[in-house]
Structures are given as C-alpha cells and as structure tokens.
Amino acid sequence: MGILDAINAFLTKSGIAGMTPLHAILISIGLLLIYLAIAKKVEPLLLIGIGTGMVLANIPFAHLTFPGNPKLGTPPGPLFVIYKMFIENELVPLLIFLGLGALTDFRPLIAQPYTFLLGAAAQLGVFVAMLGALFMGFNLNEAASIGIIGGADGPTTIYTAVQLAPYILGPVALAAYTYMALVPIIQPPIIRLLPKKHRAVKMKPPREVHPLEALLFPIVLLVIASLLVPRATPIIGMIALGNLFRESGVTEVVERLSKTAANELMNILTILLSVTVGATMSVDIINYYSTITGMTPAEFLIKFALIFIWGLLAFTISTFGGIILGEVMYFITRGKVNPIIGAAGVSAVPMSARVCQKEAQLVDPSNYIIMNAMGPNVAGVIGTAVAAGVYIEYVLTFYEVHLGVIPWRLH
Amino acid sequence: MGCAWLDIYGLILAAMSILQPPRDEQISAGIVLAILAFTVTFLVLGILTISIKLMSIGVSRFIGKKKVQTPPSTEVETPVSVEVRTIHEVSPEEVAAAVAAIHRYLTEKTLAPTTPKPLTSPWVLAWRMDACINLNDYDYILKSSKMRRFKKYLI
Numbered sequence: 001m002g003i004l005d006a007i008n009a010f011l012t013k014s015g016i017a018g019m020t021p022l023h024a025i026l027i028s029i030g031l032l033l034i035y036l037a038i039a040k041k042v043e044p045l046l047l048i049g050i051g052t053g054m055v056l057a058n059i060p061f062a063h064l065t066f067p068g069n070p071k072l073g074t075p076p077g078p079l080f081v082i083y084k085m086f087i088e089n090e091l092v093p094l095l096i097f098l099g100l101g102a103l104t105d106f107r108p109l110i111a112q113p114y115t116f117l118l119g120a121a122a123q124l125g126v127f128v129a130m131l132g133a134l135f136m137g138f139n140l141n142e143a144a145s146i147g148i149i150g151g152a153d154g155p156t157t158i159y160t161a162v163q164l165a166p167y168i169l170g171p172v173a174l175a176a177y178t179y180m181a182l183v184p185i186i187q188p189p190i191i192r193l194l195p196k197k198h199r200a201v202k203m204k205p206p207r208e209v210h211p212l213e214a215l216l217f218p219i220v221l222l223v224i225a226s227l228l229v230p231r232a233t234p235i236i237g238m239i240a241l242g243n244l245f246r247e248s249g250v251t252e253v254v255e256r257l258s259k260t261a262a263n264e265l266m267n268i269l270t271i272l273l274s275v276t277v278g279a280t281m282s283v284d285i286i287n288y289y290s291t292i293t294g295m296t297p298a299e300f301l302i303k304f305a306l307i308f309i310w311g312l313l314a315f316t317i318s319t320f321g322g323i324i325l326g327e328v329m330y331f332i333t334r335g336k337v338n339p340i341i342g343a344a345g346v347s348a349v350p351m352s353a354r355v356c357q358k359e360a361q362l363v364d365p366s367n368y369i370i371m372n373a374m375g376p377n378v379a380g381v382i383g384t385a386v387a388a389g390v391y392i393e394y395v396l397t398f399y400e401v402h403l404g405v406i407p408w409r410l411h
Numbered sequence: 412m413g414c415a416w417l418d419i420y421g422l423i424l425a426a427m428s429i430l431q432p433p434r435d436e437q438i439s440a441g442i443v444l445a446i447l448a449f450t451v452t453f454l455v456l457g458i459l460t461i462s463i464k465l466m467s468i469g470v471s472r473f474i475g476k477k478k479v480q481t482p483p484s485t486e487v488e489t490p491v492s493v494e495v496r497t498i499h500e501v502s503p504e505e506v507a508a509a510v511a512a513i514h515r516y517l518t519e520k521t522l523a524p525t526t527p528k529p530l531t532s533p534w535v536l537a538w539r540m541d542a543c544i545n546l547n548d549y550d551y552i553l554k555s556s557k558m559r560r561f562k563k564y565l566i
Binding site for chain 2: 301
C-alpha cells in the first residue's frame with residue numbers, strides 16, 4: 001500500500017467524505033441552536049445541550065448514535081445507549097418532574113382554586129392542533145404528540161412523544177422549548193386583543209396559605225388526578241412527591257431531598273436530557289426508526305418543518321383559550337378577574353406569568369397581577385399532564401385494538 | 412451520490428405522502444380523542460378546584476378549632492393606660508432648623524465615603540501573603556538575622 005493509497009483511504013474515512021446533505025442540514029440546525037442559545041439567550045440551559053447533541057450525533061463515521069449491530073458485533077454508540085437507558089424508558093422526564101415539584105410553589109393556586117379552570121382552558125391548543133395535524137395527514141400518534149406542544153410544558157411533551165412517537169421526539173421537543181422561549185413574543189399580541197379596560201383590572205393579591213394546606217395539596221392532587229387518569233400517574237405522582245419534599249416541613253427532607261431534587265439532580269438530568277434529545281435528530285436515529293416505521297429521511301425533514309408550524313398554532317390557540325375563559329370570568333365576577341391571567345394557563349412557568357404582569361403594567365403601571373397569574377400558570381402544568389395522560393391511554397389502546405401491535409415499539 | 416433521496420423531487424414526494432389524510436378511522440378516533448381529552452381535562456381540574464376549596468375550608472376550620480381549644484391564660488389582663496399627647500405648636504424657627512438639619516444630613520449622607528489609609532505598606536502585605544503560601548520561606552525570614560528587624564511587621 002503506497003502512501004497515496006493510505007492518504008486516500010484516510011480521506012475516504014474522514015467526516016467530510018461521509019457528509020451527506022441531511023448531515024449538513026442537521027449540523028447547521030445544531031449550530032444555529034447553539035448560536036440562538038448563547039447570543040440571543042433563547043432557553044440557553046436546554047438549547048446549548050440540544051444543539052451540541054445534534055452536531056455530535058451527525059458527525060459522519062463518529063457513530064455516536066449508531067444503534068449497533070449484534071450480528072457484526074458492532075456496539076451501539078454512547079449517545080444511543082444514553083437514549084435507550086434514560087429517555088426511551090421515560091426515566092429522565094419523570095425525574096425532571098420530581099425536580100419541578102420540588103421547585104414549584106403551588107400556594108397561588110391553593111389561594112385561588114378557580115384558576116385551575118384557566119389552566120384547563122389554556123389546553124385548547126392541545127386539542128385543536130392535534131385535530132389539525134391529523135387532518136393534514138399526520139398519524140394519530142404523531143398528531144397527539146404534536147398537540148401536546150400547545151401545553152408549553154417541555155418534560156410533558158417529551159414524555160408523551162417518547163410514549164407515542166419516539167421517532168419525532170427531537171423535533172417535537174425542540175419546537176416545545178423554542179416556543180416556550182418565544183412566549184414574550186407570541187403572547188403579547190394575543191393579550192392586546194382584550195379591551196384596555198379589562199386589562200387594567202386590579203386584582204386582590206392571593207391570600208396567605210396555611211402550611212397545612214400547602215402540605216395537603218400534593219396528597220389531594222396525587223389521589224384525585226391519579227385515580228381519574230391513571231396514565232397521568234407517573235407525571236402527577238412525581239410532581240406531588242417533589243412538592244411533598246418541599247412542603248413537608250421536616251428540616252432534613254427539605255434541606256437534603258428537596259434541595260437535591262430541585263438543584264443538583266435537576267441540573268444533571270437537564271444535561272442528559274438536552275444532549276440526548278438533540279442526538280435523536282441524527283441520521284443514525286432517523287435510519288433506525290425508518291426500518292421500524294417506514295418513514296424516509298425526506299419525510300422526516302418535511303415533518304420537522306410541519307411540526308414547527310403546528311407547534312406555533314397550538315401555542316397560539318392555547319393562549320386564546322386561556323384569555324377567553326379569563327374574559328368569561330371577568331364578566332361572571334363583574335370585573336374582579338383580570339382576563340390577562342388566562343394567558344398564563346399555558347404552563348411555561350414562570351415566563352407566561354411574567355408576560356401577563358408586563359402586559360398589565362403597560363395599561364396601568366401600578367398594577368401587580370403576577371401572583372394572581374402564577375395560579376393558572378402552575379395549574380397549566382397539571383392540565384397538560386392530565387391531557388397527556390388521556391392522549392397516551394387512548395392512542396395506545398387505539399393501536400392495540402386496530403393493529404394488534406404498537407408499531408414504534410417493535411424493536 | 413448516495414443522497415439521491417434528498418433532491419427536491421424526493422421532498423415533494425415525501426410531502427405528498429405525508430399530506431395524504433390518514434384513514435377515516437384515525438380521523439374519527441382523533442375527533443373522539445379531542446372531545447374526550449377536553450372533557451376529562453375540565454372535569455379533573457374542576458374536581459380539583461372543588462377539592463382544594465373544600466380542603467382549604469377544612470383546614471381553616473381545623474385551625475380555628477385548635478385556636479379555640481387552647482386553655483385561656485391565667486394572667487389577668489390589666490388595661491394599659493395610653494397617654495394622649497397634645498400636639499404642641501411648632502414655631503417657624505423650629506421648622507427652619509429642622510429643614511436645615513435634614514438638608515445637612517442628606518448632604519453628608521450622599522458624600523462619597525473616604526477610604527481608610529492602609530496601615531501596612533503594599534510590599535509588606537505582599538511579603539506576608541508570600542509567607543502564608545510558602546511556610547519554609549517564612550521560617551527562613553524569621554530566623555535570618557538580617558530580616559529579624561522586620562519581624563514586627565510579619566506577625
């Protein structure tokens with residue numbers, strides 16, 4: 001073997017030689033996400049990891065997300081192993097809910113329980129977008145995963161997509177987190193459709209909540225929501241457990257378990273989740289799922305773009321749903337409820353509550369509704385979890401009854 | 412090239428295959444799912460609204476009862492006499508003096524704080540820092556006869 005042959009062999013094994021247009025497109029998207037995260041501060045905690053995961057997983061011949069070939073004895077790539085171990089079996093999304101429960105203060109919701117209904121109304125986009133995507137041509141499982149983007153809750157979206165359509169997990173999660181970061185841009189024009197007089201309503205600050213109420217809340221939530229929608233139990237259960245750590249009042253539990261769940265554990269999981277979700281948008285993973293579902297890479301790219309369009313619509317319709325019920329409450333209470341707080345029902349904690357506060361202050365700088373808006377904000381998390389539970393139960397049953405199998409689980 | 416699938420024609424074909432509506436049974440199932448999910452979400456959150464309200468009422472009653480059950484204190488409460496001060500007249504001179512005093516106070520308060528003069532010269536300070544880092548040198552300095560005169564700066 002001459003030196004030229006050796007150089008030639010080396011070059012043919014280089015990443016540049018193995019680069020296909022799909023690799024290039026996905027790497028470019030990854031780099032764009034890194035830029036947006038660092039330069040524009042768009043969800044930096046997640047998008048840096050997702051973008052880097054995308055770039056890493058799409059380096060040709062690096063095979064970081066290669067599924068492995070037992071017949072040839074080729075081991076799977078490290079990112080594929082992480083995906084299988086932590087994401088596909090829903091471990092990381094569920095543990096993230098534990099951290100969210102430990103982080104979330106449900107007191108504004110306990111003080112104003114009627115805001116639960118605003119959290120339910122702001123799930124409108126979840127249902128409308130699901131129907132829209134279904135009519136456009138997406139399969140039922142894909143449409144349900146896309147609809148959940150309207151809940152504006154990243155971990156719930158990931159949990160649902162992993163259960164119903166793992167092959168589009170990357171685009172769905174990316175759309176959810178991107179739109180959550182764009183809440184200050186998406187929501188204000190919709191909120192400003194409300195009459196100025198209604199937006200200027202000053203609400204009473206929520207009453208003080210007794211520690212016993214805060215302690216009983218996760219228990220009541222766990223029992224009622226889990227009994228009514230058993231499929232939502234993993235999500236609701238973890239939120240309730242995390243919140244119970246927080247509100248237990250036992251110094252050891254609060255100081256050790258609650259703080260660990262809300263800080264160190266959450267940070268570790270965020271790293272794992274973001275990099276692995278980014279890695280699912282790789283040529284290797286697309287090929288892996290195309291053998292199971294028959295989806296071609298070109299179809300994946302088209303779906304990628306359509307998911308972003310439907311995600312935006314889901315988000316917008318959810319905001320509409322929230323402020324429509326807010327408006328209804330304004331009339332029922334004869335002007336005691338500021339309808340803006342309905343927009344906070346789309347989860348995205350605490351960003352959408354902050355947007356509500358900002359919009360209220362645009363009309364009246366002395367108006368403070370942020371604590372009132374936090375009620376529907378955290379209710380939205382529970383609403384999305386319930387909707388996700390119903391979707392998962394129904395869609396899995398549908399495929400089991402009609403096809404006898406769940407196609408994307410045949411591996 | 413092994414990426415023929417990514418040409419425009421391929422993308423159009425892919426879009427066509429996606430945009431074909433799925434079977435009727437999927438659409439009818441989707442409509443049922445949307446209505447079901449909407450109803451269940453409202454129902455569950457509605458039940459939670461009532462439950463949390465009832466819980467709050469229960470807790471407030473429980474706390475109220477607890478407060479009632481506490482034994483009354485045996486101490487005899489004595490009424491505290493409150494002196495009602497008469498407002499005395501303020502002369503214009505007193506007002507002027509108060510304004511001047513407040514003005515002086517605010518002026519002095521807004522002045523930049525003076526930095527205290529350092530007690531140790533910078534080179535002695537650097538020497539001490541170095542001594543802290545390297546104990547052997549510090550020992551040497553303490554023991555050496557030439558440096559003994561600087562000992563007072565070191566401790």
